[in-house]
Amino acid sequence: MSNHQILNTADHAELRVHTHASAEFGDTAMAALIVPEEFRQVQAHYPIVFRRDAASGKFVALALFGFENGENLFLDGDVWDARYRPLSIAIQPFLVGRAPDGEGEGQVHIDMGHPRVSTSGEGTRVFDEHGQSTPFLEDITRKLGALHVGYQASGDFYDALARYELLEPFTFEVPLSNGSTHSLVGFHMINEDKLRTLDGEALGALHAEEHLMPIFMALASVSNLTDLVARKDAKENRG
Template identity: 55%
Template sequence: MANHTILDPAHHRELRVATQHGAGWGDAIMSAVVVPDEFRRVQNDYPILFRLDLATDRFDALALFGFETGENLYLAGDRWDAGALPLSMEIRPFLIGRTPEGQGQVHLDADSARIDPAGVRVFDDAGAPTPYLEAAIEKLRALDSGHARAPAFFAALRRHELLEPLTLDVTLQSGAQHRLIGYHVIDEDRLRSLDAAVLGELHGEGHLMPIFMALASLTNMSGLIARKNRLVGG
C-alpha cells in the first residue's frame, strides 16, 4: 500500500521525481486503472477490460499491459512504446487525497521508486510549484473528476446488462499458453439489441462514447499477443 503523506513545500522543497520509464521506476505492472473519461485517449494503444471487486461489488476498468503479473509488454528498456499513458501512471508518485472538509489535496507516495535525487524538481527555490508539478496537478484533477463520474457509467452497464465475462486462451508461437480470466468486456450482442430509447438514454448520459471506445480497444489484443510473441521469441 502506498505510504501517503501530504505534499507541501515545507517538507518537500528538495523533492525530485524521475520521469523516465523502466522496470526500476515501477512500470513493470500487468495493468493500470483507467476511468471512462480517458477511454477515447487510451483505446488506440491498450485493450480495456473490466474487473469486478467481489469484496466491494464494484467494477473498475483496466488498461491491459501484459498477460502475467509484473509483465508490461509496452516497456522497451527505458522507453514506453505507446502513444498515451493512463492517467494513473502519469501522476505517479502523486495521489489524490482529501482534506477533512472533503476538498481535493495532493498527496505523495513516500515509498515510490520515482522519488529520485537526480530527477525533476517539484518545487522551485521559492517553494512554488514547478511546471512539472503544475502539470501533474492538472492530471490529478482530471483523474479525480473521472473517478467521480465513473460510478454512474458502471451503474448503467449493469442496469442494461452490458458486461459479460471474458476467458481468453492465448497460445504463443512457442507453444506456451496463457489464460486470461477474471475480467469482463462489453457484450456487443447485448449492445446491438438495445432499442433506440435506451441508446438515446446512454448517449444523453455520456456513456455511449466510452462504451464504443472500450469495444474498439479490444482490437489491441492481437497486438499485445504479437508483443508477447516477440518477447518470447527474442
C-alpha cells in the same frame, strides 16, 4: 512502505521525482486502473477490460499491458512504448488526499515511500528555486484533477452498464509461435450483441448520459489484443 504526506514547499522544496519508465519504479504491472473519461486515449494503444471486485461486487476498468502478473509488454528498459500512459500511472508518486479532518477540497499528496521519489539528487524538480510549482507539478496537478473527477463520475457509468447488462465474462487464448499457449481469464468486456439489440430509447438514454462514447471506445479497444499477442510473442522469442 507507503508514506503519504501533504505536498508543501516547507517539507519538499528540494524534492525531485524520477519520471522515466523503469521496472524499478513499479512499471511492471500487467494492468492499470482507468476512468471512462480517458477511454478515447487508452483505446488507441491498449485493450480495455473490466474486473469485478469480489468483495464489493463493483466493476472497475483496466488498461491491459500484459497477460500475466508482473508483465508489462509496453515497457522496454527505460522506455514506455506507447504515446499515452493511463492517468493512474502518469501521476505516480502523487495522489489526491484530504485534510486530516476530512473537510475541504482534495489536496495534492505524495507518497514519499514510492520508488519514483529521488534520493540521489537526480530527477525532475517539483518546486523551483523560488518555491513555485514547476511545469511538471502543474501537469501532475491537472492530471490528478482529471483522475479524481473521472473516478467520482464513473459510478454512473457502471450503473448504466449493469442496468442494460452490457458486461460479460470472457476468456482469451494467447497462442504463441513457440507452441505455448496462455489464457487470459477473470475479466469482463462489453457484450456487443446485447448493445446491438438495445432499442432507441435505451441508446438515447446512454447517449444523453454520455455513456455511449466510452462504451464504443471500450469495444474498439478489443482489437488491441492482437497487438498485445504480437508483443508477447516477440518477447518470448527474444527469450
